[in-house]
Amino acid sequence: MDMQNFKTREKAAMAEPKIIARDVNVYYGQSQALKSIELDIAANEVTALIGPSGCGKSTFLRCINRMNDVIESCRVEGRITLEGIDIYNSGLDPVLLRARVGMVFQKPNPFPKSIYDNIAYGPRLHGIASGKDELEATVESSLRRAGLWEEVKDRLDSPGTGLSGGQQQRLCIARAIAVNPEVILMDEPCSALDPIATAKIEELIDELRENFTIVIVTHSMQQAARVSQKTAFFHLGELVEVGETDKLFTSPEDQRTQGYITGRFG
Amino acid sequence: MELNPPLEIDKALLKKRNAAETRFKLYGLAAVLTAVLVLGLLLTSIVSKGYTAFEQTYILLDVRLDQATIDPKGTGRQEDLAAASYRGILRDALKEQFPEAESRNEKRSLYGLVGSAAEYDLRNAVLENPKLVGTTATIAVKASDDVDSYIKGFIPRDVPQSDRKIKDQELGWLDTLEADDRVIKKFNIDFFTHADSREPEEAGILGAVIGSLYTLAITLALCFPIGVLTAIYLEEFAPRNRWTDIIEVNINNLAAVPSIVFGLLGLAIFLNFFGLPRSAPLVGGMVLALMTLPTIIIASRAALKAVPPSIREAALGMGASRMQTVFHHVFPLAMPGILTGTILGMAQALGETAPLLMIGMVAFIADIPGSINDAATVLPVQIFLWADSPERGFVEKTSAAIMVLLAFLVVMNAIAVLLRKRFERRW
Amino acid sequence: MEQLALFFALIFLIILGYILGKGRAVALSGHAYHPLHSRLPYYGLYTAIWCGLPSLLLMAGWMAFEPAIAEAIVSSKLSASNQNLTSDQITLYVNDVINLASGGIISREVNNDLQAATDSYIFFRQISYFAMAVVAISLSLGGLFSSLKSISPDLRARNKVEKIISVVMMACSTIAILTTVGIVFSLIFETLRFFNKVPLTEFLFGLHWSPQTALRTDQVGGSGSFGAVPLFAGTMLITFISMVVAVPVGLMSAIYMSEYAGKKFRAFAKPLLEILAGIPTVVYGFFAALTVAPFFRNSGEFFGLDVSSESALAAGMVMGIMIIPFISSLSDDVMNSVPQSLRDASYAMGATKSETITKVILPAALPGIVGAVLLAMSRAIGETMIVVMAAGLAANLTANPLEAVTTVTVQIVTLLVGDQEFDSAKTLAAFALGLLLFIVTLAMNIVALKVVRKYREKYD
Structure with a gap:
C-alpha cells in the first residue's frame, strides 16, 4: 500500500467535502424517488443515512457510484461531484468511478468462487497487482484489514459461499477494499447478520474510517449512533435533516426527525 | 473533465478493457443478426422459389369442336359430352397449329407441349358451355410442367440442347405461340383444389390439407381431454408420493423423446399389434397425440399453478367440494393458458413429419381422403414427398406448400398470442 | 358407417340417461319430507355415466383387439390347411385377405381359396361387429336401469x-x-428379435453397415451387415457441427438480448428468434437440401475442394440453425436465475459488463448452460427430417465434414419406409437403432434435467 497516497488524500479531504450532491432528483419511470437532495459528505468520516423504508436512502447511495445505471427505468438529474468532478458527466466511465467508490451490499454476495479469487477479482480486473506475489500480498492485506485473515488463511481455496454470514460480509468488505477505493458505500451491511457479527462489522467500520470515506445506509438508529460522525435523515424522498450524529439524535431541528427517532413512525 | 483514475490503475489496461467490452458487445449483436439473417435467407429462398407455383402457364389453342366427334347423336346431354374423346381433338388442334411436325418423334414432342391432363381442361370448357360444340373455339389448356418451367424462366435457353428439357424445335414452337400471344399465365387454382399427382402441373395440396385436418382433429380429440384431465389431477388432486413423482419425471422425459421414436411406437403397437390401418389419419392422429400430450400437460399445469390459492380457499370456504372448486373456479380461470398451450401443441403436431413416415403416411395418394380410416398424407409429408421428386416443376410446388404450411402455423401462433394477450391476468 | 350409427345410438342413450336420472330425482324431491343429498344434475350425470362409460370402454377395447384376433383366426385356418407355407408367406397371404376385404390392392390373383378366406374373414368381422353392438347396447341399457333403480334421496350422487x-x-x-x-x-x-439374427457385438462395434439383405437366396445382394459404428460416427459428426453453430450463436444472442439490447431491439428480435423455433423441421430439411448444400458444393468447387452434395456440413449447419433458439431461450432462463446481487457486486467493483458476464455470470451459470447444451444435443441426435433430406444414405466412416455421412435416424427412416419385409433383420434393425436412440437421448435428458434442477436449487 502506498502510504504517501493516503496522506495526500487526507490533506485534500480537510479542505473540502469529498462528495457534494446538489439538487439530485431520481425518477423510477414516472415516480420520483428522490427530491432535490443537497448533501456534503466529508472525507474520512462515517456518514449514516437513516430513514423509514422506501425513503430513498438506498437510492441515493446507489447514485454515488452510479449503480442505478444498471436499472433501465431509472433516471438521475442534478449534480454529484467526487473531489470536484461531476460523476454524471457524460464522458465519465462508470467503471473508473466504481473503482474509486466501492460498495458493500445488504445481503453478503460473495461470488461462487474461492475466497482468494473473490478478493483477487478487483485487482485482476484493474491490473492493480502486477505478478502473483503482489496479488497474494494484496489479498492478504485486504483480508487483514477486514479482520478476516486469521479465520480464513488456511482455506483460501475453499468457496467464499461456504463462510458464515458475518464472515461472508467481511469477505465482501475485504473484496471492496482490495482495489483500494477512496469511498466505501455500505447498504445496510448488517441487516442480514446476527448481533455478534454485527458488532464485529461495526468495529471494522470504525477502523476503516482512518483510510476511507464511508457512507452507510442503516435502518437501525442505534447503529447510526454507534458508528457514524454525521447522520442524514431521509423521509419520502427528501433529505429532512443532516448534522453531527450526536446533535441530530439529541436535539433534532425538524419535527419529522424528532418523530422518527422517538419511534413515532418508521 | 475526466475523472482521474486511482493511481494504481493501469491506463493502457483500461483502454484494452474498454476495447474488449466493445468487441464483446459486437459479438453478441453479430450472433443475433446472424440468426435473424438466416431466418430472412430461409424465408426469402422459399418465397422466391415458391411464388411462381401460384401461377400456371396455359396455351390458347384454336380447337375445332365438331359435332360429329363430340356428340354424334346430338343429344347435348352432359354425360354424352363428357364421354367424347377430347385427346384426339386436342391433338388435331396442335397439329393444325404446327403442321410441320410430321415424324412420330416430332408429333410426340408436339403433343408434349400441353400437360397430360390438358384434355380435361378442354372437356370442362365444353361441359361448361355446350354451345361451343360445332364451332371452332379458342380454349386455354394447361401447358406441361417443362413448358411451364421454361416460361417461368427456370430453363435457360443458352445451355446445349442435350442438357435441356425443352429442345430447340419445341422452343421454336413456343416462340411462335408467344408471338401470337397464345401463352398466358393464370392463377393456379388447381394447386388448392387437387390432391397429389405424378404430374407437377396437376398436383395440389388439398388432399394433404384435408389429411392434416383429419389427423389434427384426432390428435386434438385425444390429447386435449386426456392432457387437461392429467394436468388437473396432478396439480389439484394427486397426493405427493412416489407414484406421482414417477408420472412427473416421466412426462418431462417424454417431452424430450425424439419424435421418430413415437413413430416406432405407432408402428409396433398400433399397426402391428392392434392391426389398425396403415397410412390412416386415425393412427397418425393417435401417434401425434401421444407426442403432443406432454406439451399440453406441462402448459396446462403451468396455467393451473398460476391461479392463486386464495381462489381455491374462497370456494372451499363456501362449502364447495374439491371437484366443484376445481371445475367451477380454477379450471375456467386457467382456460386461456390451457388453450394457448394446446394451440401451440397443435402447431407442433401440424409441422411434425418423422413419426408419420413410420406409420406409412408417406405413400403416394392421389385421392382426397374421405374419412379417418382412408389412406392419407399430411402437409409436411407432402412437402417431403415433393422435395424428393426429381421433376423441376415440383421444386416450386414444394416451396409453395411450405408457404401454405407456414401460413397455417402463423395463424395458429397468432391466435395463441392473441389469447394470451387478451386473457392475460396478473394476480 | 355402422360404427358411427352405433356410436350415435349410445350418445342418445347417454342423453336419455341424463334426462331420466334427473327426472327421477325431481320426482323424488317432490316428497318434501326427505330432502335429496345432492343437487339434481348430479343424479342425471350419475345415470348418464353408468349408461355410457362401460359400453364405451367395451367398444374401445373390442375395436382395438378385434382386427388382430380376426387376423389370427385367418392365419391359423391357413396354417392348418397349408402346412408347407412359411410364416412370412402366411403373413403376406393374410395381408392380401384383409386388403381384398377392404377393397384394396393385393399382390396376387384372386383365386377361389383367397376369395373363400376373404369371405370368411368378412363374415367373422360382421358377426363380431353385431356381437359388439348387442353387448354394448345391452350393457348400456342395463346400466341405465340399475342406476335409475338405485336413485333415492339418500343416494350420494355427487360423491x-x-x-x-x-x-x-x-x-x-x-x-x-x-x-x-x-x-x-x-x-x-x-x-x-433383431439380436437373435445379428449378434450384439457386431451391431455395437461393427464398422460396416449395409442392411440390404438378399430377398432370394440366389441374389447377389449380400447377406447384409449391421455394424452401426459408422452411423454413430455420422450422428456425432453432424451433432458436433450443429453444436459448433448453435452454442456460440445461441449463447451470445441470449447474452446480447438480456444484457445489452434495448427494449425496441428486443421487441423486434425476440419474436424473430421464436419464429426460427417454430419452423417445421421438414422446412429446414428442404432449405438444407436445396439451398445450403448446393451453396457449399459450389463454393467448394470454387476453392477446388470436393464437397459432397449431401455433406455433413450442410446438414449440421442447418440443424445448428434450428437449435439456436433452443439454446438461446434455455440459457437466457439459466442466466436470469443468477441472482442480481452477484451482478451488483461485480459492477460495484468496477467491472465492465462483459467482465461481469464472462467472469461472474457465465461461471455461475455454467452448470445450467451445460444442461441446456445437453438437452440441445439430445434434440440434435434425435432430429430426423433435416438429415433425412440433406444427409447421405450410405454409411461412411469419416470425420470429414465435407463428405456425406448417414445417421441413426436416417437409417431408421430408410429401413422402415417403402417396401417392408416382415421380420427381416433389416426392419428389426430399425427398432434396435430406435432403442439405442431412445436410451441415449433419455440418459442425456435425465442428466441434463438433474443438472439444471440442482443448479436452480442453488439460487432459490
Missing part, C-alpha cells in the same frame, strides 16, 4: 360422480406412463 371423475382423471394420468412402457416394450421386443 359417486366425483369418485368416477377422479378415477377417470387418474386413468388419464397413467397414459403418460403407458406411453413410456409402450415405447420401451415395443422397442425391446423387436430389438431382441
Whole structure:
C-alpha cells in the first residue's frame, strides 16, 4: 500500500467535502424517488443515512457510484461531484468511478468462487497487482484489514459461499477494499447478520474510517449512533435533516426527525 | 473533465478493457443478426422459389369442336359430352397449329407441349358451355410442367440442347405461340383444389390439407381431454408420493423423446399389434397425440399453478367440494393458458413429419381422403414427398406448400398470442 | 358407417340417461319430507355415466383387439390347411385377405381359396361387429336401469360422480406412463428379435453397415451387415457441427438480448428468434437440401475442394440453425436465475459488463448452460427430417465434414419406409437403432434435467 497516497488524500479531504450532491432528483419511470437532495459528505468520516423504508436512502447511495445505471427505468438529474468532478458527466466511465467508490451490499454476495479469487477479482480486473506475489500480498492485506485473515488463511481455496454470514460480509468488505477505493458505500451491511457479527462489522467500520470515506445506509438508529460522525435523515424522498450524529439524535431541528427517532413512525 | 483514475490503475489496461467490452458487445449483436439473417435467407429462398407455383402457364389453342366427334347423336346431354374423346381433338388442334411436325418423334414432342391432363381442361370448357360444340373455339389448356418451367424462366435457353428439357424445335414452337400471344399465365387454382399427382402441373395440396385436418382433429380429440384431465389431477388432486413423482419425471422425459421414436411406437403397437390401418389419419392422429400430450400437460399445469390459492380457499370456504372448486373456479380461470398451450401443441403436431413416415403416411395418394380410416398424407409429408421428386416443376410446388404450411402455423401462433394477450391476468 | 350409427345410438342413450336420472330425482324431491343429498344434475350425470362409460370402454377395447384376433383366426385356418407355407408367406397371404376385404390392392390373383378366406374373414368381422353392438347396447341399457333403480334421496350422487371423475382423471394420468412402457416394450421386443439374427457385438462395434439383405437366396445382394459404428460416427459428426453453430450463436444472442439490447431491439428480435423455433423441421430439411448444400458444393468447387452434395456440413449447419433458439431461450432462463446481487457486486467493483458476464455470470451459470447444451444435443441426435433430406444414405466412416455421412435416424427412416419385409433383420434393425436412440437421448435428458434442477436449487 502506498502510504504517501493516503496522506495526500487526507490533506485534500480537510479542505473540502469529498462528495457534494446538489439538487439530485431520481425518477423510477414516472415516480420520483428522490427530491432535490443537497448533501456534503466529508472525507474520512462515517456518514449514516437513516430513514423509514422506501425513503430513498438506498437510492441515493446507489447514485454515488452510479449503480442505478444498471436499472433501465431509472433516471438521475442534478449534480454529484467526487473531489470536484461531476460523476454524471457524460464522458465519465462508470467503471473508473466504481473503482474509486466501492460498495458493500445488504445481503453478503460473495461470488461462487474461492475466497482468494473473490478478493483477487478487483485487482485482476484493474491490473492493480502486477505478478502473483503482489496479488497474494494484496489479498492478504485486504483480508487483514477486514479482520478476516486469521479465520480464513488456511482455506483460501475453499468457496467464499461456504463462510458464515458475518464472515461472508467481511469477505465482501475485504473484496471492496482490495482495489483500494477512496469511498466505501455500505447498504445496510448488517441487516442480514446476527448481533455478534454485527458488532464485529461495526468495529471494522470504525477502523476503516482512518483510510476511507464511508457512507452507510442503516435502518437501525442505534447503529447510526454507534458508528457514524454525521447522520442524514431521509423521509419520502427528501433529505429532512443532516448534522453531527450526536446533535441530530439529541436535539433534532425538524419535527419529522424528532418523530422518527422517538419511534413515532418508521 | 475526466475523472482521474486511482493511481494504481493501469491506463493502457483500461483502454484494452474498454476495447474488449466493445468487441464483446459486437459479438453478441453479430450472433443475433446472424440468426435473424438466416431466418430472412430461409424465408426469402422459399418465397422466391415458391411464388411462381401460384401461377400456371396455359396455351390458347384454336380447337375445332365438331359435332360429329363430340356428340354424334346430338343429344347435348352432359354425360354424352363428357364421354367424347377430347385427346384426339386436342391433338388435331396442335397439329393444325404446327403442321410441320410430321415424324412420330416430332408429333410426340408436339403433343408434349400441353400437360397430360390438358384434355380435361378442354372437356370442362365444353361441359361448361355446350354451345361451343360445332364451332371452332379458342380454349386455354394447361401447358406441361417443362413448358411451364421454361416460361417461368427456370430453363435457360443458352445451355446445349442435350442438357435441356425443352429442345430447340419445341422452343421454336413456343416462340411462335408467344408471338401470337397464345401463352398466358393464370392463377393456379388447381394447386388448392387437387390432391397429389405424378404430374407437377396437376398436383395440389388439398388432399394433404384435408389429411392434416383429419389427423389434427384426432390428435386434438385425444390429447386435449386426456392432457387437461392429467394436468388437473396432478396439480389439484394427486397426493405427493412416489407414484406421482414417477408420472412427473416421466412426462418431462417424454417431452424430450425424439419424435421418430413415437413413430416406432405407432408402428409396433398400433399397426402391428392392434392391426389398425396403415397410412390412416386415425393412427397418425393417435401417434401425434401421444407426442403432443406432454406439451399440453406441462402448459396446462403451468396455467393451473398460476391461479392463486386464495381462489381455491374462497370456494372451499363456501362449502364447495374439491371437484366443484376445481371445475367451477380454477379450471375456467386457467382456460386461456390451457388453450394457448394446446394451440401451440397443435402447431407442433401440424409441422411434425418423422413419426408419420413410420406409420406409412408417406405413400403416394392421389385421392382426397374421405374419412379417418382412408389412406392419407399430411402437409409436411407432402412437402417431403415433393422435395424428393426429381421433376423441376415440383421444386416450386414444394416451396409453395411450405408457404401454405407456414401460413397455417402463423395463424395458429397468432391466435395463441392473441389469447394470451387478451386473457392475460396478473394476480 | 355402422360404427358411427352405433356410436350415435349410445350418445342418445347417454342423453336419455341424463334426462331420466334427473327426472327421477325431481320426482323424488317432490316428497318434501326427505330432502335429496345432492343437487339434481348430479343424479342425471350419475345415470348418464353408468349408461355410457362401460359400453364405451367395451367398444374401445373390442375395436382395438378385434382386427388382430380376426387376423389370427385367418392365419391359423391357413396354417392348418397349408402346412408347407412359411410364416412370412402366411403373413403376406393374410395381408392380401384383409386388403381384398377392404377393397384394396393385393399382390396376387384372386383365386377361389383367397376369395373363400376373404369371405370368411368378412363374415367373422360382421358377426363380431353385431356381437359388439348387442353387448354394448345391452350393457348400456342395463346400466341405465340399475342406476335409475338405485336413485333415492339418500343416494350420494355427487360423491359417486366425483369418485368416477377422479378415477377417470387418474386413468388419464397413467397414459403418460403407458406411453413410456409402450415405447420401451415395443422397442425391446423387436430389438431382441433383431439380436437373435445379428449378434450384439457386431451391431455395437461393427464398422460396416449395409442392411440390404438378399430377398432370394440366389441374389447377389449380400447377406447384409449391421455394424452401426459408422452411423454413430455420422450422428456425432453432424451433432458436433450443429453444436459448433448453435452454442456460440445461441449463447451470445441470449447474452446480447438480456444484457445489452434495448427494449425496441428486443421487441423486434425476440419474436424473430421464436419464429426460427417454430419452423417445421421438414422446412429446414428442404432449405438444407436445396439451398445450403448446393451453396457449399459450389463454393467448394470454387476453392477446388470436393464437397459432397449431401455433406455433413450442410446438414449440421442447418440443424445448428434450428437449435439456436433452443439454446438461446434455455440459457437466457439459466442466466436470469443468477441472482442480481452477484451482478451488483461485480459492477460495484468496477467491472465492465462483459467482465461481469464472462467472469461472474457465465461461471455461475455454467452448470445450467451445460444442461441446456445437453438437452440441445439430445434434440440434435434425435432430429430426423433435416438429415433425412440433406444427409447421405450410405454409411461412411469419416470425420470429414465435407463428405456425406448417414445417421441413426436416417437409417431408421430408410429401413422402415417403402417396401417392408416382415421380420427381416433389416426392419428389426430399425427398432434396435430406435432403442439405442431412445436410451441415449433419455440418459442425456435425465442428466441434463438433474443438472439444471440442482443448479436452480442453488439460487432459490
